[in-house]
Amino acid sequence: xxxxxxxxxxxxxxxxxxxxxxxxxxxxxxxxxxxxxxxxxxxxxxxxxxxxxxxxxxxxxxxxxxxxxxxxxxxxxxxxxxxxxxxxxxxxxxxxxxxxxxxxxxxxxxxxxxxxxxxxxxxxxxxxxxxxxxxxxxxxxxxxxxxxxxxxxxxxxxxxxxxxxxxxxxxxxxxxxxxxxxxxxxxxxxxxxxxxxxxxxxxxxxxxxxxxxxxxxxxxxxxxxxxxxxxxxxxxxxxxxxxxxxxxxxxxxxxxxxxxxxxxxxxxxxxxxxxxxxxxxxxxxxxxxxxxxxxxxxxxxxxxxxxxxxxxxxxxxxxxxxxxxxxxxxxxxxxxxxxxxxxxxxxxxxxxxxxxxxxxxx
Ligand SMILES: *Cc1c(COP(=O)(O)O)cnc(C)c1O
Numbered sequence: 489x490x491x492x493x494x495x496x497x498x499x500x501x502x503x504x505x506x507x508x509x510x511x512x513x514x515x516x517x518x519x520x521x522x523x524x525x526x527x528x529x530x531x532x533x534x535x536x537x538x539x540x541x542x543x544x545x546x547x548x549x550x551x552x553x554x555x556x557x558x559x560x561x562x563x564x565x566x567x568x569x570x571x572x573x574x575x576x577x578x579x580x581x582x583x584x585x586x587x588x589x590x591x592x593x594x595x596x597x598x599x600x601x602x603x604x605x606x607x608x609x610x611x612x613x614x615x616x617x618x619x620x621x622x623x624x625x626x627x628x629x630x631x632x633x634x635x636x637x638x639x640x641x642x643x644x645x646x647x648x649x650x651x652x653x654x655x656x657x658x659x660x661x662x663x664x665x666x667x668x669x670x671x672x673x674x675x676x677x678x679x680x681x682x683x684x685x686x687x688x689x690x691x692x693x694x695x696x697x698x699x700x701x702x703x704x705x706x707x708x709x710x711x712x713x714x715x716x717x718x719x720x721x722x723x724x725x726x727x728x729x730x731x732x733x734x735x736x737x738x739x740x741x742x743x744x745x746x747x748x749x750x751x752x753x754x755x756x757x758x759x760x761x762x763x764x765x766x767x768x769x770x771x772x773x774x775x776x777x778x779x780x781x782x783x784x785x786x787x788x789x790x791x792x793x794x795x796x797x798x799x800x801x802x803x804x805x806x807x808x809x810x811x812x813x814x815x816x817x818x819x820x821x822x823x824x825x826x827x828x829x830x831x832x833x834x835x836x837x838x839x840x841x842x843x844x845x846x847x848x849x850x
Contacts, residue, residue, distance in 0.1 A: 495611065496608060503602065505520075506518070506521035506522075506814070507520050508521075508814065509814070510809045510813070511809075513809075513810070516812040517832060517839065517840075518814050519816075519829050519836065520814045521830065522647065522706075522786070522787055522828075522830045523706075523707075523710065524707065524709070524712075524759055525759075525787070525830075525836070526710065526755070526759050526762055527710050528711050528745075528755070529710070529748060529749050530755075531749070531751070531755075532710075532711060532745040532749035532752065534748070535744040535747065535748035536741045536744060538744065543741075545740060547736050547739055547743055548740075550730075554571055555567075557747040557751060558571075558746075561751065563690075564694075564720055568720055568721060568722070569726065570718065570719050570726050570730055571737075571738045571746075572718065572719065572729075572738065573716070573737050573738060574704065574716065574717045575703060575717030578702050578718070579602050580605075580609070581729050581732050582606070582639065582719075582729070583607065583610045583612070583639070584732050585729060585732045586670055587606075587607070587612045588610070589611035590613060591610070591612045591638035592615055592638055593613065593614050593615070593637070593639050594615050594617060594632045595614065595615075595616060595617070595640075595642075596617050597617065597619040598619055598646065598649050598822065599642070599646060600641070600646065600647050601821065603641040612639075615633075622790065623651045624642060624646060624651070624653050624657075626658075633666075636666070637665070637666070637669045638668075638669065638670065639671075640672065641672045642672070643676065644658060644673060644674070644675060645680075645785050645786050647786065647788070648788070648790055648818055648828040649782055649790055650782055650783070650785060651782060651784070652681060652785050654685035655687035655689075655691075658687070658689060665698075670698055671696075671698060671700075673688070673692070673702070675688040675703055676704045676707055677707055677708075677785070677787065678703065679707070679756060680708065680763050680785060680786055681786075682764065682785070683785060693720050693721045693722070696722070697722040697724055699721060700719055700725050701720045701721065702719045703718050703720070705742075705746055705750075709755075710749075711742070711749055714742040715739075715742060716746045763787050766834070767787070767831055769841075770789050770841070771783070771784070773841040773844075773845075774791055777844060778848065788816075788828050788829060789829050790818075790823075790827075791826060791829060793826065793827070794825070795825050800825065801825050803847075804847055807843065807847045807850075808827075808840070808844070808847070811843040813836075813840055815827045815828065815830075816828040816830075
């Protein structure tokens with residue numbers, strides 16, 4: 489018998505990222521991974537390039553200057569921030585740090601897939617709280633958590649639904665959970681949300697010692713390739729994450745690009761404006777084809793297709809792929825009749841609508 493990994497690990501189905509190729513089509517448009525339609529800040533890519541002559545140097549393991557730049561841009565305390573190789577790594581580290589085998593982890597029905605991976609890695613028990621109208625249901629989470637959940641993961645807004653719940657609901661959730669339950673607020677899309685009743689969770693993460701907020705440079709800052717994220721919370725939680733992270737978990741080019749990106753408020757503003765404009769366009773145009781589009785505050789839309797007949801989600805996906813438009817299938821999320829479509833550049837969005845119009849008219 490060959491060497492065996494820890495119990496349960498072979499049950500994990502590795503995370504499958506959004507497709508990146510359309511066989512037979514040159515230069516396809518990738519709308520499958522919620523990347524930034526505008527690319528990234530020119531200042532960030534210049535900082536990345538300028539780091540090319542320092543590749544032999546270990547990065548600052550504490551990412552001090554990056555944490556200070558984040559703190560300044562967001563009005564936070566640098567010592568309450570820890571950086572990671574993507575917020576994915578921080579979610580993994582939270583599992584590594586807080587979960588014992590058999591512990592209960594709670595997530596929402598269509599919650600981000602990484603939470604399940606985190607639970608399985610720690611042999612924790614995942615309990616899924618049903619959603620209502622593709623929206624996080626706080627009462628269902630409270631019920632699922634009971635008096636013994638160790639971690640509750642809430643993506644707000646959530647991927648792949650694109651919906652959010654207001655700050656008052658998040659506070660109500662925190663108040664109803666046991667003090668010993670860690671509430672993880674995954675705010676990967678926070679910057680895109682313009683609704684006044686939304687908050688990323690900074691206030692709760694500042695005032696409660698059992699709330700941690702995770703953020704990413706992959707979406708609004710367009711630095712998905714560099715793998716950069718951060719978490720903000722009580723010093724006791726941040727201290728634990730520093731203990732379990734790799735000594736140099738964030739690389740030097742990522743630190744340099746991240747500092748330039750978070751200081752480039754103009755790029756962030758332009759990204760938000762572009763997104764708001766084209767989310768509305770896609771929702772109207774696709775809705776006009778008779779398809780249901782879940783209202784989204786993120787840089788993607790969730791589009792629902794008929795469950796039978798020839799206008800199904802798999803058929804739409806096949807047609808779009810044949811036209812060089814790559815979108816996200818959602819079978820792994822239990823949404824086999826829906827597709828997730830990332831907001832692209834203007835020409836890409838128009839091409840998408842044209843192709844979907846042709847598909848629906850066939
Ligand atoms: C994209 C995304 C992340 C961020 O992933 P990174 O590892 O930072 O690239 C986290 N949570 C959700 C819900 C996401 O959609």
